[in-house]
Amino acid sequence: MRGSSLLSECVAVLGKEVTAELRSRVALNAIGLFALTTLVAVAYQIGPYRIAEADRPHLLAALLWIILFFAATSGLSRVFVKEEDSHTAKTLRLAARPSAVFIGKYLFNLVLLLALYAIIVPLYCALMAYSVEGVAGLVLVLLTGAVALSATSTIVAAIIARASGSATLFAILTMPLVLPLLVIVIQGTRAAAASAELAAVLPALRGIVSLAGVTLITSVYLFPVVWHD
Amino acid sequence: MPIPESLIWVAAVTTVIWLGLFVYCIALDRRVRRLEEDQ
Amino acid sequence: MTRNVLRVCFPWVLGVWMVAVILAAFFYAPTAQGFKGESSRIVFFHVPQAWVAVLAFCVNLVASIRYLRGRDPLDDARATAAARLGLVFSVLATVTGSLFARVMWGSFWNWDPREVSIAILLLVYAAYFALREMVADEERRGTLSAAYAVLAFVTMPFLIFVVPRIYWSLHPDTIISASGQLKFEMESRMRQVFVGSLAGFTGLFVWLYTVEVRLARVRISRARREEV
Numbered sequence: 001m002r003g004s005s006l007l008s009e010c011v012a013v014l015g016k017e018v019t020a021e022l023r024s025r026v027a028l029n030a031i032g033l034f035a036l037t038t039l040v041a042v043a044y045q046i047g048p049y050r051i052a053e054a055d056r057p058h059l060l061a062a063l064l065w066i067i068l069f070f071a072a073t074s075g076l077s078r079v080f081v082k083e084e085d086s087h088t089a090k091t092l093r094l095a096a097r098p099s100a101v102f103i104g105k106y107l108f109n110l111v112l113l114l115a116l117y118a119i120i121v122p123l124y125c126a127l128m129a130y131s132v133e134g135v136a137g138l139v140l141v142l143l144t145g146a147v148a149l150s151a152t153s154t155i156v157a158a159i160i161a162r163a164s165g166s167a168t169l170f171a172i173l174t175m176p177l178v179l180p181l182l183v184i185v186i187q188g189t190r191a192a193a194a195s196a197e198l199a200a201v202l203p204a205l206r207g208i209v210s211l212a213g214v215t216l217i218t219s220v221y222l223f224p225v226v227w228h229d
Numbered sequence: 230m231p232i233p234e235s236l237i238w239v240a241a242v243t244t245v246i247w248l249g250l251f252v253y254c255i256a257l258d259r260r261v262r263r264l265e266e267d268q
Numbered sequence: 269m270t271r272n273v274l275r276v277c278f279p280w281v282l283g284v285w286m287v288a289v290i291l292a293a294f295f296y297a298p299t300a301q302g303f304k305g306e307s308s309r310i311v312f313f314h315v316p317q318a319w320v321a322v323l324a325f326c327v328n329l330v331a332s333i334r335y336l337r338g339r340d341p342l343d344d345a346r347a348t349a350a351a352r353l354g355l356v357f358s359v360l361a362t363v364t365g366s367l368f369a370r371v372m373w374g375s376f377w378n379w380d381p382r383e384v385s386i387a388i389l390l391l392v393y394a395a396y397f398a399l400r401e402m403v404a405d406e407e408r409r410g411t412l413s414a415a416y417a418v419l420a421f422v423t424m425p426f427l428i429f430v431v432p433r434i435y436w437s438l439h440p441d442t443i444i445s446a447s448g449q450l451k452f453e454m455e456s457r458m459r460q461v462f463v464g465s466l467a468g469f470t471g472l473f474v475w476l477y478t479v480e481v482r483l484a485r486v487r488i489s490r491a492r493r494e495e496v
Contacts, residue, residue: 152419155419156416156419159399159415159416160399160402162412163399163402163408163412164402169398172395172398172399173395175391175395176388176392176423177423179388179427180388180426180427181426207426210426214423215419215422218418218419218422222415222418225336226412226415233306236295239294240290240295243290244291247286247287247290248283251279251286254279254479255279255280255283257479258475261479265482265486268486268490
């Protein structure tokens with residue numbers, strides 16, 4: 001067990017998460033259903049025609065991210081709580097080193113988010129007639145946004161799992177941390193939608209990447225403290 | 230400098246609030262000091 | 269001996285100082301140009317409150333890191349004391365900022381980055397206490413809230429520094445106020461009152477913080493004695 005490398009342990013944790021998730025599909029259902037329901041509600045009520053032309057860039061970018069963020073909140077919080085609930089937490093502590101546990105679960109949350117984006121974003125663009133000029137830019141914003149959001153969500157999920165594990169506490173703790181990210185990411189989306197040049201999304205990308213980097217590094221340091229206690 | 234009457238009121242209210250809070254905090258300080266001396 | 273004398277005198281000096289600052293803010297300092305009526309006077313209170321809220325955040329960070337290293341319950345008490353004061357002052361700063369926005373621009377909230385960042389600081393403090401409420405075990409409570417405090421601290425600079433830069437590169441004219449910080453020329457009188465108010469509010473924070481920490485120290489040593 002101790003002879004294994006960090007990389008192999010991360011991959012093992014990730015594999016375990018994916019397998020468990022494919023078996024029970026709890027998080028997938030939560031995220032998917034939430035996202036689809038909100039999307040349908042928004043598309044039905046607002047649709048392509050009911051927003052004034054001048055407001056479209058702002059509102060469409062903001063609405064997209066509201067849907068994505070709230071879906072994420074509903075599904076990403078359980079990644080550590082389920083270990084506590086099923087009493088597998090102690091085994092996991094023995095089986096893998098803390099950084100591997102964190103990175104494995106982080107990657108799992110990231111995969112979950114990317115799957116969510118891959119389905120919801122095209123649907124949204126179709127249903128709301130959101131014409132995006134810079135698709136490459138949008139994809140970059142989505143990718144980096146997922147990296148950052150997953151980081152914050154995973155470490156906060158670890159914290160609340162050791163507290164009460166409630167989803168409300170997860171939302172309360174995540175909200176202030178994720179608001180800067182939300183602002184930057186909406187700006188980036190707006191920039192990508194407006195122009196095909198990659199230079200337009202560069203400021204936002206820089207912000208998101210540095211935020212993601214800082215959060216990840218801090219989380220990797222904080223996680224062992226939260227995990228072992 | 231002409232002082233509008235409203236300003237005098239706002240200054241007065243602010244000063245009163247501050248004095249009230251201040252007296253409360255002094256009382257707290259006294260209580261903590263008494264606790265420390267009991268140690 | 270001198271320490272005790274200082275401890276007794278400091279609050280009274282602070283009290284007199286603050287009354288002087290309040291009176292000076294209303295009667296001694298002139299109003300700034302470009303502001304509506306007397307509204308610039310609120311700056312003497314609003315900015316120091318925001319400053320203290322940030323100062324409290326830094327004190328909380330230091331205490332949190334120390335707690336994570338040494339698990340000394342006194343450090344946890346320090347962190348909590350700083351957070352409590354930070355919460356109070358960030359509420360005050362948000363409220364005064366909002367009142368100012370109402371007078372100057374007609375609406376209580378403008379989504380200006382500066383306004384939003386002080387409100388988010390408020391949310392961080394509130395979340396900090398919500399987290400503490402939910403954990404029963406003392407050591408775990410200290411550890412988790414310290415971890416959250418560190419996490420929040422590294423995220424804050426992005427809101428304060430990075431977001432405004434992104435706003436400007438895309439929409440330089442949408443925001444009404446230039447980051448809520450109207451660059452008014454402070455003439456000497458205003459600067460005097462402003463610095464005086466800053467010193468006063470910092471002194472207030474220092475005093476309240478030390479009182480809370482002293483109280484915590486008494487509680488901890490009493491609890492320790494009861495254990496024996």
